[in-house]
Amino acid sequence: xxxxxxxxxxxxxxxxxxxxxxxxxxxxxxxxxxxxxxxxxxxxxxxxxxxxxxx
Numbered sequence: 001x002x003x004x005x006x007x008x009x010x011x012x013x014x015x016x017x018x019x020x021x022x023x024x025x026x027x028x029x030x031x032x033x034x035x036x037x038x039x040x041x042x043x044x045x046x047x048x049x050x051x052x053x054x055x
Contacts, residue, residue: 003043014038 007025011018016035023029040047048054
């Protein structure tokens, strides 16, 4: 899903840290369970979808 959000914009809208989002995209760190839930709620998808466990 493409929403045209920057990493900083996503951080602001989800109350997650910009540095964490940047590290996830660079694959140098993985999101914790709390972050996965926040992202799933924001994007209105299941956490299983974000984790690649469902379509």
